Amino acid sequence: MKRNLLFITTDQQRQDSLPCYGMSFMKTPNLDRLASEGMVFDRCYVPAPLCVPCRASIMSGYYPSAVGTMGNETWLDPDVPTWAGLISEGGYRTAGIGKMHFAPWDILNGFDERITCEDKRHSYIPDDHARFLERHGLEKPHPADYPRYYETNGAPLYPYAKSFHPDAYIADQAAEWLDRNGDAPFAVWVSFVGPHDPYDPPAELADMYKDAPIPEPIPVPDRLEDKAAIKLQRAAKLAMTNSMFRIDVSQTTPEQFRTWRAHYYANISLIDEGIGKILDALERKGILEQTTIVFTSDHGDALGDHGMVWKGFFYDSMVKVPLIVRGPGVPAGSRCETLVSTLDLIPYFYETCEVKAPSDLQGRSIGPLLEGSGAPRPAYVFSEVDQQYMVMDGRYKYSLYASGGKELYDLQEDPRELTNLAGDERYKDTIAALHEALIRHMMESNSIHSKFTRKTACAERDEIEANYRRELLAKANPAAI
Numbered sequence: 001m002k003r004n005l006l007f008i009t010t011d012q013q014r015q016d017s018l019p020c021y022g023m024s025f026m027k028t029p030n031l032d033r034l035a036s037e038g039m040v041f042d043r044c045y046v047p048a049p050l051c052v053p054c055r056a057s058i059m060s061g062y063y064p065s066a067v068g069t070m071g072n073e074t075w076l077d078p079d080v081p082t083w084a085g086l087i088s089e090g091g092y093r094t095a096g097i098g099k100m101h102f103a104p105w106d107i108l109n110g111f112d113e114r115i116t117c118e119d120k121r122h123s124y125i126p127d128d129h130a131r132f133l134e135r136h137g138l139e140k141p142h143p144a145d146y147p148r149y150y151e152t153n154g155a156p157l158y159p160y161a162k163s164f165h166p167d168a169y170i171a172d173q174a175a176e177w178l179d180r181n182g183d184a185p186f187a188v189w190v191s192f193v194g195p196h197d198p199y200d201p202p203a204e205l206a207d208m209y210k211d212a213p214i215p216e217p218i219p220v221p222d223r224l225e226d227k228a229a230i231k232l233q234r235a236a237k238l239a240m241t242n243s244m245f246r247i248d249v250s251q252t253t254p255e256q257f258r259t260w261r262a263h264y265y266a267n268i269s270l271i272d273e274g275i276g277k278i279l280d281a282l283e284r285k286g287i288l289e290q291t292t293i294v295f296t297s298d299h300g301d302a303l304g305d306h307g308m309v310w311k312g313f314f315y316d317s318m319v320k321v322p323l324i325v326r327g328p329g330v331p332a333g334s335r336c337e338t339l340v341s342t343l344d345l346i347p348y349f350y351e352t353c354e355v356k357a358p359s360d361l362q363g364r365s366i367g368p369l370l371e372g373s374g375a376p377r378p379a380y381v382f383s384e385v386d387q388q389y390m391v392m393d394g395r396y397k398y399s400l401y402a403s404g405g406k407e408l409y410d411l412q413e414d415p416r417e418l419t420n421l422a423g424d425e426r427y428k429d430t431i432a433a434l435h436e437a438l439i440r441h442m443m444e445s446n447s448i449h450s451k452f453t454r455k456t457a458c459a460e461r462d463e464i465e466a467n468y469r470r471e472l473l474a475k476a477n478p479a480a481i
Contacts, residue, residue, distance in 0.1 A: 002092075002185040003328060004291040005352050007345075008278070009058075009189070010271055011051070011099060011196040012311060014300030015044070015320045017268055025212045026265060028272040030279060031324065034295055038326030039334045039370055045381045045392065046299045047343045049311045049318040053385055054298045054342075055101050059084065059109060061346035061361040063441075064384055066448040071386050075103040080452055081358055083349045084187070085110025090355035093184045095177060098170040098191035111189075115173045120166050120193050120200070129169050138164065143198040153252045155199040155260045162202035167194045167267065171274025175281040187353055190278065192271050195301070197310060199263035205270055209262040217257055217304030218317075218416050257304040264303060292327030292352050296342055306417075314390040314399045314407075315417050319383050327352075330370050338369055339394045341381045360448060380434075382441050391438040398422075398434035406431070 019026050020035040021042075047057040053064035056076040060083075064070050067080050076082075088094040088110060096111040105118050105125055116127035123130075123142040130140040138160060143149055146156035158165050163172075174190045201208075252260070275295075282288040300318045302308040311318045321342065343363035350357035351367050368375040383390040387402030397417070399407040406422040408431055421427045 001290060002354070003352055004185055004287060005087075005092075005187040005349060006278070006282070006291050006293045007187070007189045007349070008192075008275060008293065008295045010192045010268070010297045011194060012299060012301045013195055013268065013297035013321065014303070014317050015322050016317075017195075017265065018322055020324070021322060023265075025209070027208065027269050030272050030276040031295065033279070034275075034293060034324045034326045035333075037332045038293070038324055038330050039336055041323035041325075041336045041338075041340055041366075041369075043337060043339045043394065044296065044321055044323035045319050045339070045341050045383060046297075046321055047341060047383055048385045049299045049313060049383060050385045051101050051298060051311075057343055058298065058346070061343065061358065061363055062448055063343065063362050063382065063445050065442065066362065066445040067452060068449060070384065076109065077452060078107070078109070082110035083346055083357075084108075084189070086357070087187045087349065087353045087355050088112050090353060091185065092187045092353055092355075093181065094186070095188045096191065097174045097177060097188065099193045100189075100191060115170075115177065117166050117170050117173075117193060120196070121198070128173075129166055132169060133160075133164060136164070143200065146198070146200065149198070152259055153256045154197055155256065155263045157206050158200045158202045160202075162204045162270070165202050165270065167192045167271050167274055168202075171271070171277050174274075175277045178278065178281040178285065185353070187349065192274070194271055195264045195267035197260075197301075199260050199267065201263050201266035201270060205266040206263065208269060209265045212262065212265070214258055214261045214265070216254075217302075218306055218418075220307035252304070252309075261303055264301070290328065292330075293325070294345060294348075295322065295324045296345070297321040298342075312385060314383055314388070314397065316411070316415075319390070325366070325370060331372070336369050338377055339381055339392070340366055340369070340377075360451075362444070362448070380437050380441075382438070389438055389442070391434050391441065393434065393437075396427075396430055396434060398431060398438065400435070400438060408434075 015021050017023055017026065018028055019032055020040050046054050048054040048064045050072060052072045052074065053069045056067055056069035057064055059076060060067050060080050067076055068074060069076055084094045084096065094112045096114045098117050099119060102109050106114065106116055108114060117129035118125045118127050121143055123140045133140050141159055143156065146159050149156040162168055170190065170192050279288065282291055299311050300321055301310060302315065302317050305317045306315060341363060344366045346363050347357050347361050347365035348367050351365055364378055380391050380393050388399065390397060390399045395410060395412045397409045397411060408421040408427055409417045410421060422431065
């Protein structure tokens with residue numbers, strides 16, 4: 001019997017936001033269940049700390065630089081194969097439910113079907129969630145129109161009842177999809193839009209963490225001269241204005257940061273409630289034990305750490321995410337401390353569905369780790385966005401910025417990443433080794449990227465030549481056209 005694949009992601013959820021990662025006051029019974037019945041990965045990093053680049057990697061199995069998606073203004077080329085498409089061709093029913101962040105927003109990208117609920121800030125998109133609201137006499141609201149949006153500096157309450165919240169909608173749609181799927185094996189990506197900003201839980205959950213021992217943000221370090229120039233702009237609070245949503249987060253007060261975090265955690269609890277509905281649907285159909293469930297996030301969120309907000313850099317709060325796997329053969333209550341990337345999930349998806357994967361995927365399957373195998377693993381993980389690159393070997397994290405500057409952090413001695421060691425001569429050999437690994441990574445990605453661009457260029461060339469031949473034929477023999 002074929003195994004099913006259920007891939008569940010949140011948007012912008014940092015790793016230290018769940019009880020299984022030490023945040024003991026969090027109320028997430030369903031994710032706690034997955035953790036106790038599966039394997040928790042302690043050191044999982046993302047290929048990009050930004051939405052579109054990371055999602056392009058998650059769909060394709062390649063780093064953003066390999067498929068030309070280094071920023072939110074770039075999109076995965078339809079010619080790049082995706083696991084959704086290839087697994088569909090392998091006999092599985094595939095669906096994407098929730099936020100995908102594709103362009104066009106409703107493109108299938110290999111899925112057999114989609115149920116769309118895009119970014120909650122994109123009120124202009126007529127997705128399935130917007131139509132759901134319309135059927136109930138409601139309009140999809142823009143966050144800037146939420147009550148107290150400005151007073152909270154981006155952490156308002158969702159203006160409608162909990163059942164209308166995007167994350168509640170996504171969970172309900174996923175459970176309904178599973179109920180009506182029949183007996184066909186499936187590979188489904190359920191992608192929640194939260195806890196991405198604005199931090200907008202429904203009113204029913206707003207006070208859930210009001211009195212919780214919420215950690216304060218990691219402060220801006222006293223010494224800033226050794227930070228990369230682009231990070232100095234944010235740390236010095238010169239580039240934190242979000243004009244699109246009309247707030248200036250550089251003016252956020254400590255009380256407002258606390259509200260941000262309390263609402264962020266409440267949104268995670270809302271998502272957990274939805275995951276419970278999905279698990280119930282699997283149990284109703286009697287297929288929970290033949291379904292591999294993978295839970296993670298596309299990237300993290302600074303939430304005020306280092307004087308920063310949201311994502312886009314390589315601090316652990318932005319690039320380190322939860323990863324929990326439950327399914328056939330996965331030892332219950334186990335943990336894995338091996339360094340992994342969410343890019344390593346893609347070859348595992350192909351293995352789970354017994355579908356042949358592209359031979360040059362850049363991830364290394366986590367399958368052997370789930371089986372307890374001692375098979376060799378890559379020594380490094382990488383992350384990249386815009387013109388910024390990171391490599392990490394498990395202890396040292398090295399970042400390189402095209403705009404100028406380098407950073408090296410020793411996460412064993414400095415887990416809060418306050419002291420940049422890049423200018424310390426004692427670490428020149430460490431930097432040299434990490435720099436060389438980063439260059440090799442760039443060369444590999446460039447080689448793969450040239451394959452995709454060459455394919456596109458050849459297709460364009462063939463179309464140009466065909467049009468030219470038709471024009472010549474028309475001139476020579478108009479009657480033949």
